[in-house]
Structure formats: structure tokens, C-alpha cells
Amino acid sequence: MMLYLFFKWLHLVMVISWMAGVLYVIRMLVLLADDGKKPDVREVLVKSGLRGYKIVTVPPMVLAFVGGLGMVAVVPAIAKGGWFHIKFVLVLALAAITGIAGKKLKRYAKGEHTLPSGKSLRLLNEVPAILMLIIVYLAVFKPFTAP
Numbered sequence: 001m002m003l004y005l006f007f008k009w010l011h012l013v014m015v016i017s018w019m020a021g022v023l024y025v026i027r028m029l030v031l032l033a034d035d036g037k038k039p040d041v042r043e044v045l046v047k048s049g050l051r052g053y054k055i056v057t058v059p060p061m062v063l064a065f066v067g068g069l070g071m072v073a074v075v076p077a078i079a080k081g082g083w084f085h086i087k088f089v090l091v092l093a094l095a096a097i098t099g100i101a102g103k104k105l106k107r108y109a110k111g112e113h114t115l116p117s118g119k120s121l122r123l124l125n126e127v128p129a130i131l132m133l134i135i136v137y138l139a140v141f142k143p144f145t146a147p
């Protein structure tokens with residue numbers, strides 16, 4: 001039980017950081033799309049965005065998986081719930097969005113890539129928030145669980 005709770009603690013703390021990080025990185029992309037032509041602004045945004053991605057987004061994402069899968073290792077019955085399967089697919093989508101946002105920022109930093117418009121990036125900003133709402137709903141209400 002103690003180990004399960006440890007994984008749960010790790011999971012929740014790391015999920016918070018991952019969510020903050022991915023929203024931050026996308027926010028930096030929006031600001032760069034709007035204002036990245038000014039070299040001093042560009043430098044600060046790229047630097048802060050990359051640091052945010054490498055420190056508060058990717059390692060917490062990996063540790064959120066460790067915590068989540070650790071809970072499943074301790075209580076394997078969790079993986080039988082329908083809610084868990086749906087949650088896992090949505091979580092993979094969230095991880096993919098995280099990777100895409102990071103890749104866009106890295107390519108932009110190298111000067112290889114022009115960003116999509118600020119408007120479409122603002123739309124991209126909504127997707128992790130909506131996924132988060134559904135994921136937390138699934139984790140809390142656990143629908144589609146066999147009695």
C-alpha cells in the first residue's frame with residue numbers, strides 16, 4: 001500500500017509539472033509567432049521555452065508515466081478498467097502533443113522552421129487543456145469499470 005501511495009504521489013506531482021510545462025511551451029510558441037521577429041524578444045522566448053521544455057516538461061512527463069505504470073504494477077487490476085484504456089490513449093495523445101511542441105521550438109531555435117500562425121497555435125493550446133479535463137474525469141469517475 002505504501003508503495004502504491006508513493007507512486008500515486010509521484011504521479012500527481014509530475015502530472016502537475018508536465019501540464020504546466022506543456023502549456024508554457026505552447027505559450028512561448030504563440031508569443032514567438034506573434035513577436036519573434038524582434039531579435040531580443042526572440043532570444044528570451046526561445047531560451048525560456050527550451051529551458052521549460054527540458055526541465056519542467058519532459059522529465060516530469062517520464063516520471064508521470066513511471067508513477068502511473070508503477071501503480072498498475074502494484075495493483076494490476078487497474079489495467080482491466082475500460083476507463084484506464086481510454087485514459088491511456090488520451091495520455092499518449094498528450095505526450096505526442098508535448099513532443100510536437102518541443103520539436104517546433106527546437107527547430108525554430110535553429111532557424112529551420114517558420115511557425116504556424118499565432119491563431120492556429122492558440123487553438124493547439126486548447127487541446128492539452130481539453131485532454132486534461134477528460135483524463136482527470138476518467139481517473140476520478142472511472143467509467144466503464146466492470147463491477
Ligand code: HEM
Nearest residue numbers: 011015064065068069071072078091094132135136139140
Ligand atoms: C503518463 C501516463 C499515465 C498513466 C500510466 C496513468 C495511470 C494512472 C493510474 C494507474 C492511476 C490510479 C488510478 C486508481 O486510483 O486506481 C492514476 C490516477 C490519476 N491520474 Fe493518471 N496516468 C497517466 C497520466 C495522467 C495524466 C496526464 C493526468 C492528468 C492530466 C492524470 C491524472 C490522474 C489523476 C488526477 C489521478 C488520481 C485519481 C484518483 O485518485 O481518484 N494521469 N493514473
